[in-house]
Amino acid sequence: MARKIAILGDIHANIDALSVVLRDCQEQGVTEYLCTGDVVGYNACPHECLAWIRELGCPVVKGNHDHYVASEQNLEDFNPAAAAVVEWTRDQLDAEEIAWLRDLPFSVTDKGITIVHSTMDRPENFGYVFDHQQAETNFIQQKTPICFHGHTHCPMIYEKQMNGIYRIDPQDIQLKPGRKYFINVGSVGQPRDGDPRATYVIYDPLARQVQFRRLAYDIETAQARIRAAGLPERLAERLAYGQ
Protein backbone atom coordinates (compact mmCIF):
# COMPACT_ATOMS: atom_id res chain seq x y z
CA MET A 1 0.00 0.00 0.00
CA ALA A 2 1.22 3.46 -0.86
CA ARG A 3 2.56 5.38 2.09
CA LYS A 4 2.67 9.15 2.42
CA ILE A 5 4.42 10.27 5.57
CA ALA A 6 4.00 13.81 6.88
CA ILE A 7 6.98 15.01 8.92
CA LEU A 8 6.21 18.11 10.96
CA GLY A 9 7.81 19.89 13.87
CA ASP A 10 8.60 23.14 15.66
CA ILE A 11 4.88 23.65 16.01
CA HIS A 12 5.52 25.85 19.02
CA ALA A 13 1.98 26.03 20.32
CA ASN A 14 0.70 27.71 17.16
CA ILE A 15 -2.73 26.13 16.69
CA ASP A 16 -3.61 28.39 13.74
CA ALA A 17 -0.64 27.10 11.76
CA LEU A 18 -1.08 23.50 12.93
CA SER A 19 -4.74 23.37 11.91
CA VAL A 20 -3.91 24.50 8.36
CA VAL A 21 -1.07 21.95 8.13
CA LEU A 22 -3.21 19.05 9.35
CA ARG A 23 -5.99 19.97 6.93
CA ASP A 24 -3.45 19.99 4.11
CA CYS A 25 -2.18 16.57 5.22
CA GLN A 26 -5.69 15.18 4.84
CA GLU A 27 -6.11 16.77 1.41
CA GLN A 28 -2.74 15.36 0.32
CA GLY A 29 -3.71 11.83 1.37
CA VAL A 30 -1.14 11.51 4.17
CA THR A 31 -1.22 8.03 5.73
CA GLU A 32 1.29 8.47 8.61
CA TYR A 33 2.83 11.18 10.72
CA LEU A 34 6.20 11.83 12.36
CA CYS A 35 6.86 14.77 14.67
CA THR A 36 10.32 16.28 15.10
CA GLY A 37 9.51 18.00 18.40
CA ASP A 38 9.08 21.43 19.96
CA VAL A 39 5.34 21.05 20.22
CA VAL A 40 5.27 23.89 22.79
CA GLY A 41 6.97 27.26 23.36
CA TYR A 42 6.79 30.73 21.70
CA ASN A 43 3.04 30.72 20.97
CA ALA A 44 -0.09 30.70 23.10
CA CYS A 45 -1.83 27.33 22.56
CA PRO A 46 0.37 24.63 24.12
CA HIS A 47 -2.51 22.58 25.52
CA GLU A 48 -4.41 22.46 22.23
CA CYS A 49 -1.32 21.63 20.13
CA LEU A 50 -0.27 18.88 22.53
CA ALA A 51 -3.74 17.35 22.34
CA TRP A 52 -3.81 17.41 18.54
CA ILE A 53 -0.33 15.92 18.17
CA ARG A 54 -1.07 13.22 20.73
CA GLU A 55 -4.28 12.41 18.89
CA LEU A 56 -2.24 11.58 15.79
CA GLY A 57 -0.69 8.70 17.78
CA CYS A 58 2.57 9.10 15.92
CA PRO A 59 6.23 8.99 16.99
CA VAL A 60 7.30 12.31 18.54
CA VAL A 61 10.84 13.29 19.60
CA LYS A 62 11.75 15.79 22.29
CA GLY A 63 12.63 19.36 21.35
CA ASN A 64 14.55 21.75 23.56
CA HIS A 65 11.38 23.70 24.44
CA ASP A 66 9.57 20.45 25.32
CA HIS A 67 12.60 19.56 27.44
CA TYR A 68 12.76 22.87 29.29
CA VAL A 69 9.01 23.01 29.93
CA ALA A 70 9.12 19.48 31.38
CA SER A 71 12.14 20.05 33.61
CA GLU A 72 13.09 22.32 36.47
CA GLN A 73 16.16 23.32 34.52
CA ASN A 74 17.53 26.81 35.00
CA LEU A 75 16.68 29.03 32.00
CA GLU A 76 19.65 31.41 32.26
CA ASP A 77 21.12 30.22 28.94
CA PHE A 78 17.82 30.62 27.08
CA ASN A 79 16.98 33.91 25.38
CA PRO A 80 14.67 35.95 27.66
CA ALA A 81 11.57 35.88 25.41
CA ALA A 82 11.81 32.10 24.99
CA ALA A 83 12.39 31.64 28.72
CA ALA A 84 9.33 33.77 29.55
CA VAL A 85 7.13 31.51 27.41
CA VAL A 86 8.66 28.35 28.91
CA GLU A 87 7.70 29.56 32.37
CA TRP A 88 4.22 30.58 31.18
CA THR A 89 3.76 27.19 29.46
CA ARG A 90 4.69 25.32 32.65
CA ASP A 91 1.68 26.99 34.28
CA GLN A 92 -0.68 26.15 31.38
CA LEU A 93 -0.10 22.40 31.30
CA ASP A 94 -1.17 19.84 33.87
CA ALA A 95 1.11 17.23 35.47
CA GLU A 96 0.12 14.50 33.02
CA GLU A 97 0.94 16.69 30.01
CA ILE A 98 4.28 17.68 31.55
CA ALA A 99 5.10 14.02 32.19
CA TRP A 100 4.27 13.15 28.57
CA LEU A 101 6.72 15.81 27.35
CA ARG A 102 9.36 14.67 29.84
CA ASP A 103 9.15 11.05 28.65
CA LEU A 104 9.61 11.81 24.93
CA PRO A 105 12.65 10.11 23.34
CA PHE A 106 15.47 12.17 21.80
CA SER A 107 15.38 10.15 18.57
CA VAL A 108 13.27 7.45 16.94
CA THR A 109 14.28 5.06 14.15
CA ASP A 110 11.66 2.98 12.38
CA LYS A 111 11.54 1.28 8.96
CA GLY A 112 14.73 2.95 7.75
CA ILE A 113 13.78 6.46 8.82
CA THR A 114 15.20 8.39 11.76
CA ILE A 115 13.73 11.50 13.39
CA VAL A 116 15.55 13.77 15.83
CA HIS A 117 14.92 17.36 16.89
CA SER A 118 18.41 18.75 16.36
CA THR A 119 21.19 16.34 15.33
CA MET A 120 22.11 12.69 15.89
CA ASP A 121 25.38 13.91 17.37
CA ARG A 122 24.42 14.03 21.07
CA PRO A 123 20.74 14.92 20.46
CA GLU A 124 20.27 15.73 24.15
CA ASN A 125 22.57 18.76 23.68
CA PHE A 126 20.30 20.30 21.00
CA GLY A 127 23.14 21.56 18.79
CA TYR A 128 22.32 23.53 15.64
CA VAL A 129 23.13 22.37 12.10
CA PHE A 130 23.90 25.33 9.88
CA ASP A 131 27.05 24.17 8.06
CA HIS A 132 28.74 21.21 6.41
CA GLN A 133 30.88 20.34 9.42
CA GLN A 134 27.85 20.12 11.71
CA ALA A 135 26.04 18.06 9.06
CA GLU A 136 29.04 15.75 8.77
CA THR A 137 29.07 15.14 12.53
CA ASN A 138 25.43 14.16 12.28
CA PHE A 139 26.04 11.79 9.35
CA ILE A 140 28.62 9.88 11.41
CA GLN A 141 25.86 9.02 13.89
CA GLN A 142 23.04 8.67 11.35
CA LYS A 143 22.56 4.94 10.67
CA THR A 144 19.61 5.16 8.27
CA PRO A 145 19.61 6.52 4.69
CA ILE A 146 17.24 9.30 5.69
CA CYS A 147 16.90 11.40 8.84
CA PHE A 148 14.43 14.24 9.37
CA HIS A 149 15.01 17.00 11.90
CA GLY A 150 14.17 20.63 12.75
CA HIS A 151 15.37 23.00 15.49
CA THR A 152 16.74 25.81 13.27
CA HIS A 153 13.25 26.48 11.82
CA CYS A 154 14.94 26.75 8.40
CA PRO A 155 14.11 24.03 5.85
CA MET A 156 17.27 22.51 4.35
CA ILE A 157 18.66 19.36 2.75
CA TYR A 158 22.12 17.85 3.30
CA GLU A 159 23.12 15.01 0.98
CA LYS A 160 26.07 12.74 1.73
CA GLN A 161 27.72 11.22 -1.32
CA MET A 162 30.86 9.08 -1.52
CA ASN A 163 32.98 12.15 -2.25
CA GLY A 164 31.50 14.63 0.19
CA ILE A 165 28.53 16.46 1.62
CA TYR A 166 26.32 18.76 -0.43
CA ARG A 167 23.81 21.33 0.74
CA ILE A 168 20.64 21.58 -1.34
CA ASP A 169 18.08 24.35 -1.00
CA PRO A 170 14.70 23.06 0.14
CA GLN A 171 12.87 21.72 -2.87
CA ASP A 172 10.98 18.65 -4.00
CA ILE A 173 13.60 15.98 -4.64
CA GLN A 174 13.99 12.37 -5.66
CA LEU A 175 16.32 10.58 -3.23
CA LYS A 176 19.12 8.65 -4.90
CA PRO A 177 20.19 5.17 -3.83
CA GLY A 178 23.52 4.85 -2.00
CA ARG A 179 23.34 8.35 -0.53
CA LYS A 180 22.35 9.61 2.88
CA TYR A 181 19.98 12.49 3.50
CA PHE A 182 19.62 14.77 6.54
CA ILE A 183 16.54 16.90 5.93
CA ASN A 184 15.35 19.85 7.99
CA VAL A 185 11.57 20.01 7.66
CA GLY A 186 11.31 23.65 8.73
CA SER A 187 8.80 24.94 11.26
CA VAL A 188 5.02 24.76 11.41
CA GLY A 189 4.58 27.47 14.02
CA GLN A 190 7.50 29.91 13.76
CA PRO A 191 9.36 29.79 10.39
CA ARG A 192 12.68 31.69 10.35
CA ASP A 193 13.81 31.53 6.73
CA GLY A 194 12.13 34.79 5.73
CA ASP A 195 8.94 33.09 4.56
CA PRO A 196 6.21 33.32 7.22
CA ARG A 197 4.16 30.42 5.84
CA ALA A 198 3.93 27.18 7.84
CA THR A 199 6.26 24.45 6.59
CA TYR A 200 6.29 20.67 6.67
CA VAL A 201 7.41 17.78 4.48
CA ILE A 202 5.69 14.82 2.84
CA TYR A 203 7.84 11.74 2.17
CA ASP A 204 6.78 8.92 -0.14
CA PRO A 205 9.16 6.05 0.73
CA LEU A 206 8.17 3.88 -2.25
CA ALA A 207 8.73 6.62 -4.84
CA ARG A 208 11.63 7.99 -2.70
CA GLN A 209 10.24 11.49 -3.12
CA VAL A 210 10.42 14.36 -0.63
CA GLN A 211 8.05 17.28 -1.03
CA PHE A 212 8.21 20.57 0.90
CA ARG A 213 4.84 22.12 1.67
CA ARG A 214 4.35 25.84 2.46
CA LEU A 215 1.02 27.10 3.66
CA ALA A 216 -0.39 30.51 4.45
CA TYR A 217 -2.31 30.63 7.71
CA ASP A 218 -4.08 33.22 9.88
CA ILE A 219 -1.02 34.96 11.35
CA GLU A 220 -3.08 37.85 12.77
CA THR A 221 -5.08 35.49 14.96
CA ALA A 222 -1.90 33.77 16.19
CA GLN A 223 -0.47 37.21 17.02
CA ALA A 224 -3.65 38.21 18.86
CA ARG A 225 -3.43 35.06 20.98
CA ILE A 226 0.19 35.90 21.95
CA ARG A 227 -0.82 39.42 22.97
CA ALA A 228 -3.92 38.25 24.87
CA ALA A 229 -1.75 35.81 26.83
CA GLY A 230 0.64 38.63 27.75
CA LEU A 231 3.61 36.97 26.04
CA PRO A 232 6.50 39.09 24.63
CA GLU A 233 5.41 41.37 21.74
CA ARG A 234 8.49 40.42 19.72
CA LEU A 235 7.13 36.86 19.42
CA ALA A 236 3.96 38.19 17.78
CA GLU A 237 5.87 40.49 15.42
CA ARG A 238 8.33 37.89 14.15
CA LEU A 239 5.54 35.62 12.88
CA ALA A 240 4.71 38.20 10.20
CA TYR A 241 8.28 38.26 8.89
CA GLY A 242 9.19 34.61 9.18
CA GLN A 243 12.23 35.50 11.29
Ligand SMILES: [Fe+2]
Ligand atom coordinates in the same frame (compact mmCIF):
# COMPACT_ATOMS: atom_id res chain seq x y z
FE1 LIG B 1 12.08 25.13 17.87
